[in-house]
Amino acid sequence: MEKDVSMSTIALVDDDRNILASVSLALEAEGFEVRSFTDGVAALAEMGRNPPDLAVLDIKMPRLDGMELLRRLRLKSDLPVIFLTSKDEEIDEVLGLRMGADDYMRKPFSQRLLVERIRSLLRRREAVADADRAEDDRPIVRGRLGLDPMRHSVTWGGEQVTLTVTEFLILKTLAIRPGVVKSRDQLMDIAYEDEIYVDDRTVDSHIKRIRKKFRAVDSQFSSIETLYGVGYKFREV
Secondary structure (H helix, E strand, C coil): CCCCHHHCEEEEECCCHHHHHHHHHHHHHCCCEEEEECCHHHHHHHHHHCCCCEEEEECCCCCCCHHHHHHHHHCCCCCCEEEEEECCCHHHHHHHHHHCCCEEEEECCCHHHHHHHHHHHHHHHHHHHCCCCCCCCCCEEECCEEEEHHHCEEEECCEECCCCHHHHHHHHHHHHCCCCCECHHHHHHHHCCCCCCCCHHHHHHHHHHHHHHHHCCCCCCCCEEEECCCEEEECCC
16 A cells, blocks of 8 residues: 655754744645754754655755755765755755755755655655565666665675665666666656646756766766756766
């Protein structure tokens, strides 16, 4: 049976108490359990003790900002993360995606849209882990790449590579049919369902992040190829 994502726990981290209060009310009205934090230090400590299902992080915070909080989270966790950014923080948006955020929203934002993006990420995470989809979740081996959808596990030459949910779905889409080019639109449709708009830069940032993670275990990794103006493909080696 599919998990009711509305029963999930959301960590909300923002130094603006008005945003914390209003967003918490909106999420709780949808059935989510919300844990609110006004700074990254307290949030990191609590998420280490009691991990949430998803985190919504503001970028600009005192003591420990959202970027550093994400970096530390990614050392131990692949939980879905949504960044909240100001409209003039485009560089931070790109950097955040490269560091492993799954999505971002610019302030001021629609609370309804935030709820839908949270639901979308949680559904995708559940789908990746759902053992009932046996045929679609058979392990994939493509040369040095090993990918096990049921366990959300990725290896390269036997070395473990930790990917976020979005990165995992993008890689899986490319690896299922090596040599077949997938356009950015096709990858966005796979990684971002429910007609949520994201631009080309978002997919490009995820691809760069995937490559960086593989090159951390193999500096010669080049199996994800860019066809400029067309899209991406996986080359089996």
